[in-house]
Amino acid sequence: MSASAKKTSSSTSVNHAAIDPAGFVKLGIQLPALADTLAQAINELGLSLSETQQRTLLLYLDQLLLWNKAYNLTAITDPKEALIKHVIDCLAIIPHLPSGSLLDIGTGAGLPAVIIAICQPERACTALDSNQKKIRFIKQISSELGLHNMQPIASRIEAHEASYEVVTSRAFASLIDFVHVAQPRLAAEGRLCAMKGKAPSDEELQALEHDWRIDTIKLTVPRLHDSRHLIELSAKNV
CATH class of the missing domain: 1.10.8 (Helicase, Ruva Protein; domain 3)
Structure with a gap:
């Protein structure tokens, strides 16, 4: 460029x-x-x-x-x-994100990781995906756009060992599955932040509420008429 x-x-x-x-x-x-x-x-x-x-x-x-x-x-x-x-x-979640280092699981093309990195250059962002082609794209675009706070990593979450203060995802179909794979990567007193369309079901909330404090934030995304929510979870045992 x-x-x-x-x-x-x-x-x-x-x-x-x-x-x-x-x-x-x-x-x-x-x-x-x-x-x-x-x-x-x-x-x-x-x-x-x-x-x-x-x-x-x-x-x-x-x-x-x-x-x-x-x-x-x-x-x-x-x-x-x-x-x-x-x-x-992706911009719609930024006002609600806790501060701290961030891991985006299953980032795909870098959504929301790249958007967050552009808007919050002071935040260290890691974009994680097992698809090496998509990670190559993020590496290329991060270099071209000068995103020095972005670290793209091609890996499955199970093989990744670092911990982060915020863990996000936009791709997981199941909130329970996201919590299961993301929890080991969460630093003490960190937050899980799941981007979802519909709000979690009562069944999902009941399965998680014993171990997690759950905050469901209804988002208003300009020009988008579909339902959007951000689900923030923090562990009760810390």
């Missing part, structure tokens, strides 16, 4: 984002509208992101779509839909 691709237009604002098109390949003529949609969503979520961070989020989206076929990253190919269902969807 050229140096000019990393520069941010000084005319970017919350209400109308005019992003320098240099360095973008897939977003093309949709870039101004996508930049506006992103800026408005950031404002609605109450986030404080710089012009450079907003541009970096769009560059990530551009590269995600550019390399999608080679790395099999997403079934969504429409730029606006991908912006809403991937980038903005």
Whole structure:
């Protein structure tokens, strides 16, 4: 990626984002509208992101779509839909995340790990996935975007040994399964944060509530009409 691709237009604002098109390949003529949609969503979520961070989020989206076929990253190919269902969807959890080092299990294309790393450069983020092709993509994009706080690792969670203050996932179908595999990687007094569509069932909550304090946060994701929740769990025995 050229140096000019990393520069941010000084005319970017919350209400109308005019992003320098240099360095973008897939977003093309949709870039101004996508930049506006992103800026408005950031404002609605109450986030404080710089012009450079907003541009970096769009560059990530551009590269995600550019390399999608080679790395099999997403079934969504429409730029606006991908912006809403991937980038903005992940942005919605950031105001609720506890502080500290973060592990994203089953990160896929880096969702939410890359989004968090862009928005919170002070946080150490580890993106973990057993799919080596997807981890290669994250390594490539992290280098190009200058994400020095991102560590992509190709591994199964069972073979990973470090511990973290926050463990996230966007991919696990079962909350119980996520807790089972994530708990060994959780530091003392850490939090598990599971991105889910629907809220957990009573059966899931009852299976976990003996050992875990559970907070179900209903999320409002700008431009997305589907149900979204963030489930935060902390162990009772610490």
